[in-house]
Amino acid sequence: xxxxxxxxxxxxxxxxILDEITSLNETYLTVKKxxxxxxxxxxxxxxxxxxxxxxxxxxxxxxxxxxxxxxxxLDKGDAFVIIKINVDEKSPRYNSITHxxxxxxWYEREIQDMFGLVPVGHPDPRRLVNFEDWPDGVYPLRxxxxxxxxxxxVEGEYVYRRVEGEGVYEIPVGPVHxxxxxxxxxxxxxxxxxxxxxxxxxxxTHKGVEKLFxxxxxDKAVFLAERVSGDNSVAHAVAFCQAVERIAGVDIPxxxxxxxxxxxxxxxxxxxxxDIAGIATDVAFAMxxxxxxxxxxxxxxxxxxxxxxxLLRGMNTIGGVPRDIGDKKDEIxxxxxxIQRDFRELMExxxxxxxxxxxxxxxGRIYNDTAKGLHVVGPVARASGINRDTRRDHPYAAYPxxxxxxxxxxxxxxYARTLVRADEVCESIGLIEQALWSLPDGEININIxxxxxxxxxxxxxxxxxxxxxxxxxxxxxxxxxxxxxPSFCNWLAIEYAVLDNIVPDFPIINKSLSLSYSGNDM
Amino acid sequence: MTVEDEIEIMxxxxxxxxxxxxxxxxxxREVDAGSCNACEVExxxxxxxxxxxxxxxxxxxxxxxHADMLLVTGPVTRNMELALLKTYNxxxxxxxxxxxxxxxxxxxxxxxxxxxxxxxDRFIPVDVYIPGCPPRPQAVIFGIMVALDKLPQKIKKIEAxx
Numbered sequence: 001x002x003x004x005x006x007x008x009x010x011x012x013x014x015x016x017i018l019d020e021i022t023s024l025n026e027t028y029l030t031v032k033k034x035x036x037x038x039x040x041x042x043x044x045x046x047x048x049x050x051x052x053x054x055x056x057x058x059x060x061x062x063x064x065x066x067x068x069x070x071x072x073x074l075d076k077g078d079a080f081v082i083i084k085i086n087v088d089e090k091s092p093r094y095n096s097i098t099h100x101x102x103x104x105x106w107y108e109r110e111i112q113d114m115f116g117l118v119p120v121g122h123p124d125p126r127r128l129v130n131f132e133d134w135p136d137g138v139y140p141l142r143x144x145x146x147x148x149x150x151x152x153x154v155e156g157e158y159v160y161r162r163v164e165g166e167g168v169y170e171i172p173v174g175p176v177h178x179x180x181x182x183x184x185x186x187x188x189x190x191x192x193x194x195x196x197x198x199x200x201x202x203x204x205t206h207k208g209v210e211k212l213f214x215x216x217x218x219d220k221a222v223f224l225a226e227r228v229s230g231d232n233s234v235a236h237a238v239a240f241c242q243a244v245e246r247i248a249g250v251d252i253p254x255x256x257x258x259x260x261x262x263x264x265x266x267x268x269x270x271x272x273x274x275d276i277a278g279i280a281t282d283v284a285f286a287m288x289x290x291x292x293x294x295x296x297x298x299x300x301x302x303x304x305x306x307x308x309x310x311l312l313r314g315m316n317t318i319g320g321v322p323r324d325i326g327d328k329k330d331e332i333x334x335x336x337x338x339i340q341r342d343f344r345e346l347m348e349x350x351x352x353x354x355x356x357x358x359x360x361x362x363x364g365r366i367y368n369d370t371a372k373g374l375h376v377v378g379p380v381a382r383a384s385g386i387n388r389d390t391r392r393d394h395p396y397a398a399y400p401x402x403x404x405x406x407x408x409x410x411x412x413x414x415y416a417r418t419l420v421r422a423d424e425v426c427e428s429i430g431l432i433e434q435a436l437w438s439l440p441d442g443e444i445n446i447n448i449x450x451x452x453x454x455x456x457x458x459x460x461x462x463x464x465x466x467x468x469x470x471x472x473x474x475x476x477x478x479x480x481x482x483x484x485x486p487s488f489c490n491w492l493a494i495e496y497a498v499l500d501n502i503v504p505d506f507p508i509i510n511k512s513l514s515l516s517y518s519g520n521d522m
Numbered sequence: 523m524t525v526e527d528e529i530e531i532m533x534x535x536x537x538x539x540x541x542x543x544x545x546x547x548x549x550x551r552e553v554d555a556g557s558c559n560a561c562e563v564e565x566x567x568x569x570x571x572x573x574x575x576x577x578x579x580x581x582x583x584x585x586x587x588h589a590d591m592l593l594v595t596g597p598v599t600r601n602m603e604l605a606l607l608k609t610y611n612x613x614x615x616x617x618x619x620x621x622x623x624x625x626x627x628x629x630x631x632x633x634x635x636x637x638x639x640x641x642x643d644r645f646i647p648v649d650v651y652i653p654g655c656p657p658r659p660q661a662v663i664f665g666i667m668v669a670l671d672k673l674p675q676k677i678k679k680i681e682a683x684x
Contacts (some may be wrong), residue, residue: 131601140636147635175605178584180552180565183602204601205556208637224631230560230656274563293570300567301525310658311560518558 002027002079005047009081013039024246025079025394026457028069033085033094036070040083041100043072050075050375050388053468054107055482056115058143060089066117068094071457071468075393080457087117096122103375106488114141114210129203129521132156140211147211163189163197171503175204179507182517186506193502198495202521209522213481218244218318218451221478225469226313229485229519231274234260234267235462236469236483236519237316242396243458243471244318248448254440256320257398261435262332263312263321264397264460265428269336270299271463271514272379272421272428273343278511279418280350283359291346295339302335320445329436340429347422360414364497364509367412376493377486378465379424380513383409383416390461402434414512450476462486464514485519525572525660532663533578539670540579544590547579548670551589551613555606555642556632557596560656561623565593567659575663586610591618591669593662594646597625597632598639610646616676618669621648622662624655 006027010017016039019030031039043049053071060066063086070083087094096119098104108119109128116139119125127134133153139145163170168191175183183204189197209228213221225240226233238260245252277292300310306328307315315321325332350356366376371384381388389406391399407423409416455472465486472480490513497509540548552565568575569582583589586609598606610619621642624630634640642648649672652665 145636149636151636175602176553176586176609180554180562180582182554182557182559182562183605204605205554205596205599206601206637207556207597207599207632208635209632211637212632212635220631227558227560227631227655230558231563233560274566290571294572297567297570297572304658311563311656313655516559518556 002074002077002081005074005077005079005081009039009043012042023454024456026082027079028082028084030084030086033087036068036083036085037095037097037100040070040097043081043083044101049073049081051101051103052080052375052466053470053482053484054104054111055470055484056087056111056117056141057472057480058115058141061143065089066092066115068111068117069470070097071470073394075388078394092116093118093120095120098122098124102373103489106492113139115139116142127158129206131203132158140208145211147208147215158201160187160201161197161199165191167191168196184517188503188506190503193504194500195498195503195506198498200491200495202491202517205518205521207518207522210481210483213478213483216478218476218478221481222316222318223314225483226316228483228522229462229464229487229516230311231271232267232462232464232467232485232516232519234263234312234315235460235467236485238264238397239458239460239467239469240471240481241316241318241458242460243456243469244451244473245448246456246458247454247471247473248318248451250319250446250448252320253443253446254398255324255326255442256444258435258439259321259325259444260316260397261399261402262325262432263307263315265431265435266299266303267312268428268463269339269425269432270296270303272425273299275421275511275514276350276418278514279360279414279508280356282508282511283356285350285353285356288346288350288353288356291342291349295343295346298335298339302332306332317445318451319448320443322445324444326439329439333433333436336429336432340426343422343425357415359505359508360418360512363414363505364501364512365411365413366493366497368410370496371412371493374492374496375489377489378462379417379420380490380493381465382407383420384412385410388466390459390466394459396460398435401438402431404431414508417512455480464516464519465490483522485516485522487516487520491515491520528660529573529663532660532667533575536580536663536667536670537578539667543670543673544579547581548591548666549581549583549589550591550593550666551583551586551609552593552595553586553606553609555594555596555602555626556599556638557623557625561595561626564656564659564662565595565622568662573659573663578663580666586612587614589613589617591620591666593620593622593666594642594648595622595626597629598642598645600637600639603639603645606642606645616673616680618649618673618676619646620650620652620665620669622652622657622665624653627651627653630655
């Protein structure tokens with residue numbers, strides 16, 4: 001698939017392609033800077049291939065320029081095509097692709113803030129990651145910016161989109177919210193109860209994670225990856241470790257792969273249970289929430305028993321897993337079978353409560369074309385009829401040797417998202433059982449030693465969806481680590497999901513999308 | 523000892539203390555100053571039916587104006603600094619501040635960088651530090667208990683002022 005694809009692309013754009021490098025299932029094509037819009041548009045619209053990430057690297061020292069990477073995911077052939085353009089420091093401008101591909105919006109603004117590369121023709125060139133009090137001309141991800149620098153605060157104002165008209169008023173919410181959730185700002189424009197516009201403003205929790213990756217050792221980097229988005233610790237750690245393992249060209253022991261599947265799926269189960277509890281809470285159905293929360297807590301306690309950490313931290317290392325869980329097999333299987341039984345009962349019960357169904361059916365609808373246009377990922381995408389799952393499309397760890405069904409719904413509302421999650425809880429429990437029953441004997445990790453120079457992608461299907469890492473290593477240390485959390489793709493969908501819904505339904509819609517602020521802001 | 527037993531014993535001690543100092547209940551406002559959301563998972567766990575801390579007289583409130591204590595998580599990011607200060611100022615005195623989690627205690631893995639402030643006590647006074655990444659719910663309850671011991675002194679100080 002990949003080879004044919006590249007050949008066809010070369011035929012179409014031959015004289016615009018300057019360089020081609022293939023390693024593993026990734027093909028890097030360097031193209032002329034002016035041709036980026038034409039080529040990306042062709043791949044995205046004509047060949048219908050999703051754009052999964054855009055990121056920049058500062059390679060001025062080596063190649064005298066910045067490079068921008070557009071990552072496309074060929075789901076049918078388990079391959080990635082990365083289009084690269086070189087951007088010179090003296091004229092740090094390139095053509096924006098946002099007017100053709102909506103999902104490029106935040107990526108281009110992020111690159112503008114972090115590298116100072118200007119996307120010419122971007123429809124919304126406001127600041128994104130750095131706030132208005134950040135001085136001009138200071139770009140944190142440039143190599144000449146020291147991580148300890150504390151730029152002074154300057155005067156500035158962030159201008160929100162205004163909706164005007166008779167009876168229209170604004171409701172500002174956040175960054176400190178009424179519930180125990182992460183910080184972010186929501187600006188609603190409403191006329192009466194229905195929402196006519198929502199603008200989200202995030203990056204309050206921006207902690208400089210990508211810069212930090214460049215300043216710490218590889219061992220510590222696994223520790224940091226676990227803390228990019230706390231409740232998706234395993235997915236992030238595995239994605240990071242896999243990227244490094246791919247650079248090193250090693251295949252980790254089979255037993256480690258199976259243990260990783262168990263951990264990844266345990267994480268999915270507790271997250272989905274928490275989300276279902278949250279939906280019950282937000283429709284004020286306390287009893288349903290109590291049941292779901294009890295099940296979630298049981299998984300958290302199981303996690304602690306088998307790994308020592310309620311959030312499964314410290315269970316991944318480059319080259320495998322540091323601790324075995326094989327001796328806890330019976331306990332895991334027993335707990336999960338009880339949870340599955342109770343969960344099935346709970347879902348039947350929840351779906352029979354008219355006051356709950358009334359709140360979640362047709363609420364917060366994300367139409368298929370909106371989801372596709374914004375490249376929404378994970379359970380949210382699958383609830384809007386997009387049949388994508390990294391575990392199946394780009395198999396990793398022990399997933400190729402397991403059987404599972406990818407649950408897809410068409411409704412796109414809160415109800416559809418709840419159904420997808422409920423299906424996934426049962427599928428995940430099935431996956432854990434399969435992995436534990438066929439756990440191979442042998443080592444659980446291998447010592448990789450020095451990592452050769454190189455770069456590669458690492459990817460997992462986190463509970464929230466496709467998680468991507470792109471790691472570049474030189475002299476056994478990280479020179480660039482791009483993290484693409486699923487929430488970065490899904491946040492913008494909420495601006496569409498809430499339209500024509502009433503303000504009191506916003507918390508349910510928000511919960512049903514299950515978005516991470518920290519993973520998004522980093 | 524099971525988790526339920528642990529919680530029962532600690533919860534009763536906490537409840538006694540709260541009754542002695544407040545008469546009825548302690549109101550807490552949680553502030554995320556840039557955490558990775560793991561601490562929020564554990565704070566939310568405190569309200570699940572296993573821990574159910576409301577039965578020990580702890581109420582997690584929606585506004586700092588209703589709070590006796592702020593439970594702050596995260597290293598305090600540059601972008602959250604102002605919001606944290608505003609929340610602190612909105613909380614009536616005498617107030618307690620608990621820094622929850624390694625990053626709230628001293629910045630943790632995020633340290634002191636262009637975006638991360640390196641711990642809550644650089645921005646507002648902290649009464650108690652609850653280490654852990656994230657701290658277990660039992661540790662949070664214990665931390666709240668330790669913080670409560672500091673309150674009588676604070677009340678005395680305020681009363682002594684003319």
